[in-house]
Amino acid sequence: MAKIAFILLCHKDPDAIIGQANMLTAAGDYMAIHFDARADAMAYQKIQTALADNPNVTFAKKRIKCGWGEWSLVQATLNAIEAAVEKFPRATHFYMLSGDCAAIKSARFSHEFLDRDDMDYIESFDYFASDWIKTGMKEERLIYRHFFNERKNKKLFYTSFNLQKKLGLTRKIPSDIQIMIGSQWWCLRRRTIEWILDFTRKRRDVMRFFRTTWIPDETFFQTIVRHLVPETEIRTRTLTFLMFTDYGMPVTFYNDHYDLLLSQDALFARKISPEATELKTRLGALYADDDAEFKISDEGRSLFKFLSGRGRIGRRFALRFWETESTLGRERELMILVCKKWHVAKRLLARIKQVTNVPAVEYLFNEDDTPLPDLGGIQGSLGKRTRHRRALMRMLFDYFETDRLIVCMDPGNIDLLEDFNSDRSTTRMLEIQCDFTDDYLIGHAKRVGLAGERTPRETLERLLPTIRGDINFESDRIRDAEFENHLILKQSNPSDANAEQIENFLKIAPDKALEIAQTDHLFAD
Known part of the structure; x- marks a missing residue:
């Protein structure tokens, strides 16, 4: 039977992380945690202390200061993967999670799903041919070197970019790889993970290339998996249900979305509101329920699109289901x-x-x-x-x-x-x-x-x-x-x-x- 090693990247809310780790490992699975080195040291100590006696939990040996769009997110993931591979030899699958994710199926359902087909699940679309990137930089993410964080050092980011552009300082993409793009929320088999780690040690040229690309968490694993694994063994999809608004921001789920989430063709969902305590409690109980049955209708995205359209033309019969909480967030x-x-x-x-x-x-x-x-x-x-x-x-x-x-x-x-x-x-x-x-x-x-x-x-x-x-x-x-x-x-x-x-x-x-x-x-x- 499938044994999942969850790769958890997180940076806040230690109590939620502890609860998430205990819940997922109680079903016999594993977890490797990377807690952002920028985050509160006391929070990290609290997590380590609380999970010290859990043999199914390990931690990345080296913590990285993570920044959105940076290589640091990929390196943090690799550090957690290496810890999981070493500590959990019985793990058959490795599943990327964040602290905002929650299981929307039972453990039994998830294990049986992964046992059914010997496949890797990762969004992996051709970088140039697909329309995955709709606005902003595209080719420029790759052919120029990006040394600064666009959000934290905007002036330096664009000064460096414009200077390279003015001087024609472009670089070539490694000739033997096809750049792919997709969501960072993947589930990969152990053999694939071991191939990736071996690739990172042998192909220093590719590693140097990705270290200075912009937003590499959308391209690194997506490209390497497609390079290493036969196409017939890849399902180009994510097993984590997530939606985006018209403004490109993730939709947040609240207490009244329980039934909607259970009906989706996915094993996890993102993002769950920190305030949705009732939803988290119900989903936690569901994960341990081996007798739970699920009717998959997978209507979430079409419903979202339909209701968005009605809202844009002024035909709103009620609050949209994702707008039931318009607060900035109690924790903010x-x-x-x-x-x-x-x-x-x-x-x-x-x-x-x-x-x-x-x-x-x-x-x-x-x-x-x-x-x-x-x-x-x-x-x-x-x-x-x-x-x-x-x-x-x-x-x-x-x-x-x-x-x-x-x-x-x-x-x-x-x-x-x-x-x-x-x-x-x-x-x-x-x-x-x-x-x-x-x-x-x-x-x-x-x-x-x-x-x-x-x-x-x-x-x-x-x-x-x-x-x-x-x-x-x-x-x-x-x-x-x-x-x-x-x-x-x-x-x-x-x-x-x-x-x-x-x-x-x-x-x-x-x-x-x-x-x-x-x-x-x-x-x-």
Whole structure:
């Protein structure tokens, strides 16, 4: 009978990982865990301690700091595979999972399914002939070398890319391999896994090539499996059920999706919401139920497409099943810098990013040209961003692969502030109260079109009380709203007083908060 070694890549939620490992190994299967080296060391220690007595669990011998789109994800997978091959000689299949995955069939069903056909299951489509990549880079992922992370070092990423392009510094794809592409969620036989590991040791040229390709987790295993395994022994599909929205983001499943998931022609599903505790409990019980029967209708993707279409033409009879929870996520923290002087907030934001490395976005609801990732068009205009603000924010959390995000907003955005503060996520707000000289207010009046270069001084002086009153009114409205986590940083306060507010806002150590509060020329105009 099939024995599965699950290859688990994860970076958070140690309690869920422990539960997932115990549940899957209780049926006699195995698990090799790679926990991101960037993640909390205490969380990793908790996982190791909790699973130390489980003989069916092992850990990658070397942890890698992983980044989306980087080779590090492939290397982390290879490290976990090597640990599993060495520790579990009886494993017949190796199945890629993430912490967001959950079994949607019983263990008995999964084992019988894998025993039925001697096959590898991996999406593997021709890189150039297929339309798997619909937008963005295609050939450029391969023929140029990518040394930087596009999400974390965008400027360096595109500077390097554009320089290579300008100088014609292209490279050739290894001549004897056909580049393939597909989902990273595969299930491979032991023989195939051993062939892959042997290939990585012998073909250093191919390894060098993939180490500097962009998003190699979509191409490395897909290409190598097709190179090593006869086509007749490959099923070009994934056994993990997942769907994507019109914006290219994974659909998240919640408690009311239990019946839908069970009817899909798959063994696992991704992504399960961290808040869907009832769903996880029911699926956990199902995995251990040897008598469970399944009626496969596999209608999930067609239903999603049908309901999406009805929504686009305004014919919505109810909430779409994937929209039943529009919260940002109970486990997430949204931190909002509120300031009328945008340059001050941007200066503080830049310093916070340097000290804490928390992902941050400037005035995304106020400035059209705020740098944002391509999220399928939802970020295209201020109107779209405001209308779909929660969806946009969820996408940004997912894009940066984080549970903590900082954004800047104008104090005039009271409706946005109220909306985000009413969400189930933890929302904290740091209002930066600046001093406003007459000269600054006059400049502000000109910037927003209240006055021009030829406006008489007398007119400007009559405008000043109104402008100052409007700014004070916006601040008063924020105070009157009585937001739960509203902190105030004042230009007139000493650095140590402001550091205390920053410490509570960011939940960081006092010395780091003071370092941020003492930013040079923070309030300079």
